[in-house]
Each structure stands twice: as C-alpha cells, then as structure tokens.
Amino acid sequence: xxxxxLPKLPFLDFSKIEEDLKVPDTTxxxxxxxxxxxxxxxxxCFIVECNITLSSEFRSEVFGSLKELxxxxxxxxxxxxxxxxxxxxxxxxxxxxxxxxxLGINNATSLEATQSFTNIMWPHGNGSFCKTLNTYAKVVAExxxxxxxxxxxxxxxxxxxxxxxESITYLLRVLKNRAPxxxxxxxxxxxxxxxxxxxxxxxxxxxxxxxxxxxxxxxxVELSPSSFIVIAGDALMxxxxxxxxxxxxxxxxxxxxxDRYSLGLFxxxxxxxxxxxxxxxxxxxxxxxxxxxxxxxxxFRTDEGLKSKxxxxxxxxxxxxxxxxxxxxxxxxxxxxxGSPPDSISxxxxxxxHPRSPPESISILITSRVxxxxxxxxxxxxxxxxSGSINIPDHLRLNQxxxxxxxxxxxxxxxxxxxxHPRSPxxxxxxxxxxxACHHAYRASFANSIWL
Ligand SMILES: O=C(O)CCC(=O)C(=O)O
Ligand SMILES: [Fe+2]
Numbered sequence: 051x052x053x054x055x056l057p058k059l060p061f062l063d064f065s066k067i068e069e070d071l072k073v074p075d076t077t078x079x080x081x082x083x084x085x086x087x088x089x090x091x092x093x094x095c096f097i098v099e100c101n102i103t104l105s106s107e108f109r110s111e112v113f114g115s116l117k118e119l120x121x122x123x124x125x126x127x128x129x130x131x132x133x134x135x136x137x138x139x140x141x142x143x144x145x146x147x148x149x150x151x152x153l154g155i156n157n158a159t160s161l162e163a164t165q166s167f168t169n170i171m172w173p174h175g176n177g178s179f180c181k182t183l184n185t186y187a188k189v190v191a192e193x194x195x196x197x198x199x200x201x202x203x204x205x206x207x208x209x210x211x212x213x214x215x216e217s218i219t220y221l222l223r224v225l226k227n228r229a230p231x232x233x234x235x236x237x238x239x240x241x242x243x244x245x246x247x248x249x250x251x252x253x254x255x256x257x258x259x260x261x262x263x264x265x266x267x268x269x270x271v272e273l274s275p276s277s278f279i280v281i282a283g284d285a286l287m288x289x290x291x292x293x294x295x296x297x298x299x300x301x302x303x304x305x306x307x308x309d310r311y312s313l314g315l316f317x318x319x320x321x322x323x324x325x326x327x328x329x330x331x332x333x334x335x336x337x338x339x340x341x342x343x344x345x346x347x348x349x350f351r352t353d354e355g356l357k358s359k360x361x362x363x364x365x366x367x368x369x370x371x372x373x374x375x376x377x378x379x380x381x382x383x384x385x386x387x388x389g390s391p392p393d394s395i396s397x398x399x400x401x402x403x404h405p406r407s408p409p410e411s412i413s414i415l416i417t418s419r420v421x422x423x424x425x426x427x428x429x430x431x432x433x434x435x436x437s438g439s440i441n442i443p444d445h446l447r448l449n450q451x452x453x454x455x456x457x458x459x460x461x462x463x464x465x466x467x468x469x470x471h472p473r474s475p476x477x478x479x480x481x482x483x484x485x486x487a488c489h490h491a492y493r494a495s496f497a498n499s500i501w502l
Pocket of ligand 2: 242243244249299
C-alpha cells in the first residue's frame with residue numbers, strides 16, 4: 051500500500067527582514083511578500099519564525115501570567131465580557147467542551163484597555179500581568195502589521211494599507227486547554243474558521259492545533275518556542291474576493307500531563323470590509339457585498355449564522371438593497387431639471403421590536419462602493435458613509451404600551467448623495483442595535499421588515 055505523504059504547512063523565515071522593516075524594498079522583502087500570498091492562497095496559513103523579541107524569560111512571564119489568570123475563580127473570569135462585541139469575552143464551562151476556557155482582552159495593544167481588563171480580574175491591581183500582556187500584544191501586532199502589508203503589496207494594493215491599519219483593533223484571546231483525564235475526550239476546541247482578518251497564534255510547548263487543507267486533510271501544527279502560526283480569517287478571504295483561503299481548524303489535546311496555553315491575536319476592522327475594485331474583474335466577479343465586520347460577529351451568533359456552512363457568505367448575501375434605491379445609483383443618478391443629481395434620497399425602514407428587548411436606539415450605516423468609482427481614493431471612503439443614530443421615542447417602544455403595543459416601527463430616513471460620486475452604487479443600509487448586540491441579525495432587508 052502506498053502511503054501518501056501529508057502536505058506540510060509553509061514555513062517562512064522573516065528573521066532577515068526585521069532590520070529592513072522601515073525600508074521594505076529589498077529583494078528579500080519582495081520574495082517574502084510573494085511567499086505570504088502563496089501560503090495564504092493555498093493553505094490560508096503559514097508558520098513564521100522571526101526575530102521579534104520573545105526571549106525565553108519573556109515567554110515564561112507570558113505563560114506564568116496566563117496560569118495566574120486561569121487560576122482565578124470562575125465567577126471572576128466570567129466578568130470578562132464586552133456587551134457590544136459578541137465572542138470577545140469569557141468562554142468556558144461548556145459541558146461538551148470541558149477542557150476549554152478562554153478570555154479576551156479587547157484592544158489589547160492599548161495600555162488603558164489592558165489595564166481595565168486587569169482591574170476587573172484583580173480589583174487591587176496586577177501591574178506585571180498588565181504590562182506583560184500589553185507588551186506581548188504590541189510586539190505581535192507589529193508582526194501582524196508586517197504580514198498585512200505584505201499581503202496588500204503582493205496584490206499591488208499598498209495604497210490601501212494605511213487606511214486599513216487605521217481601522218484595525220486587536221483582540222487578544224488567551225486560551226487554556228487543560229490536560230484531559232483518562233476517560234475524557236481530547237477535543238480542545240471545535241472546528242471553525244476565524245472571523246478576523248488575520249489571527250496570530252502562539253503556544254506553550256504543547257501542540258494540539260490541527261489545520262484542514264483545502265481538500266480536507268488534517269495537518270498537525272508543530273510550533274517551536276520561537277515561532278507563530280498566522281491564519282487568514284473570513285474577513286481576509288472576503289476582502290481578497292476568495293483568493294485567500296480561510297482554513298477550518300480545531301484543537302486536539304494528546305498530551306495528558308501538562309495543560310496547554312495559547313494566545314491568539316485577532317485583527318478586526320471597526321468599520322466596513324469591502325473588496326478592492328482591483329480584485330474584481332470578469333473572471334472573478336464580486337463575491338461579497340461590503341459588510342460591517344462587527345455585524346459578522348453578531349450574525350454568527352444568530353440561528354441563521356450558526357446553521358450556515360459559510361457564515362460570511364450568508365451574511366454578505368443577506369445584505370439587500372431595495373431596487374428603487376439601487377436604480378438611483380446604478381444606472382446613473384436621475385438628473386433634476388437643472389441637470390444635477392439629487393442631493394438626497396429617502397426611504398422607509400421598518401423593523402419589528404424584539405418583545406423582550408425593544409431597542410432604545412438604532413444606528414444606521416449607509417455604504418456605497420466608492421472605491422469602484424474612477425478617481426476615488428481610499429481616503430474618500432469615510433466621506434461616503436452616512437451614519438447616524440436614532441433614538442426610538444418612548445411612546446413607540448414596545449414595553450411602554452402594554453395595552454396595545456406597536457410591534458413594528460417605521461422610520462423615514464434621508465441620506466445625502468455625494469455630488470462628486472453620484473454614480474457610485476449603493477451597497478447596503480445596515481440597521482443595527484448596538485446596545486443589544488447579541489439578539490438578532492440586523493441587516494436591513496427591505497423586502498421584509500427586520501427584527502431588532
Ligand atoms: O488554541 C489554539 O491554538 C487555537 C485557538 C483558535 O483557533 C481560536 O481561538 O480561534
Ligand atoms: Fe481559530
């Protein structure tokens with residue numbers, strides 16, 4: 051019987067690059083850009099060795115801090131929550147996943163944010179934990195900045211990299227998989243794809259991560275103490291218009307004596323993710339409508355999101371723009387009698403109030419693919435987004451009218467048309483209820499009313 055050899059994950063060595071980071075125009079840099087792109091397109095990940103200073107003393111401090119954190123009482127760890135950002139806080143005590151626990155430090159590259167996480171865990175303070183984790187996040191974020199720059203450059207899209215970086219916030223998730231007991235299952239973390247742009251993982255000496263190849267073979271990841279694995283998330287796959295693969299992965303713990311600790315630095319955009327026009331052509335038509343990155347997390351928590359095989363596709367496909375609005379843009383703006391396009395467009399949005407949590411306010415975000423218009427620059431992007439928050443009047447809120455409660459609310463919204471780009475297609479109107487991020491899917495589907 052011929053035994054087929056398993057494919058190996060790409061291994062990239064960036065140690066020669068670091069000194070050149072500020073002037074990344076060496077031959078070595080170009081080769082590395084190409085290697086990163088090839089690895090992301092073929093495997094959706096790669097192992098990287100680099101010079102970033104994770105001395106063995108610093109690694110011991112990091113993993114010592116993690117042990118200290120996970121040794122806290124469960125009630126304390128459960129205080130780790132970010133109500134407006136689903137999937138960012140404590141995960142654990144799941145009967146089907148008894149080995150797993152994790153916590154998240156949102157915006158971990160900021161000292162203040164790491165400090166406020168630390169203060170929740172240790173009300174009397176824990177300066178060394180805060181400093182160690184914040185330093186770790188900043189160091190690894192530098193690696194992420196370099197990787198994302200390589201991706202943008204390899205597609206010839208470096209002009210968009212600065213604005214991309216401005217939109218990024220890092221979530222540092224710290225994970226523990228305790229060693230399984232004799233009779234326990236060894237599943238550490240279920241199969242999933244990441245919802246981030248990129249994820250950079252590091253671990254103590256215990257392996258366990260398994261990555262699926264495009265043809266569903268499983269590769270066991272072995273990391274040396276100084277290496278990381280960089281994984282492409284769903285948002286990067288969407289941004290690349292499906293060139294880059296976002297691989298499924300899971301954690302299986304075979305080590306029965308030592309607990310496994312790992313850290314994942316996840317990059318998330320604070321705004322809208324959209325495919326650059328340069329990555330769309332006749333052979334590869336647009337596969338994803340622009341979407342709100344945070345909205346993807348909220349969608350993922352809905353029944354529809356949980357059931358769907360590819361949540362990112364389902365989420366992007368569910369963004370519907372009403373035809374009568376679309377026409378204003380696609381076929382060229384209708385001109386008024388003076389020959390200039392209209393300054394504003396209005397429409398009704400109708401939504402149902404969730405019976406248990408009627409919203410106090412909703413926010414509305416209107417996006418238009420300005421990057422697809424000739425002459426537009428990435429900087430002009432934000433000027434084409436109209437957003438606003440609307441308070442729901444008390445007398446219309448569901449629980450204010452126990453007698454005959456209005457179940458749905460309609461709002462007449464008016465938004466401006468940018469005169470410089472009157473023909474840019476309108477992509478989406480995203481209606482969301484940021485205060486109650488966990489309840490429902492919030493895309494505005496104008497064919498039906500939506501639930502908030
Ligand atoms: O612990 C690991 O190595 C992987 C964790 C992971 O995949 C995740 O948190 O998304
Ligand atoms: Fe993951």
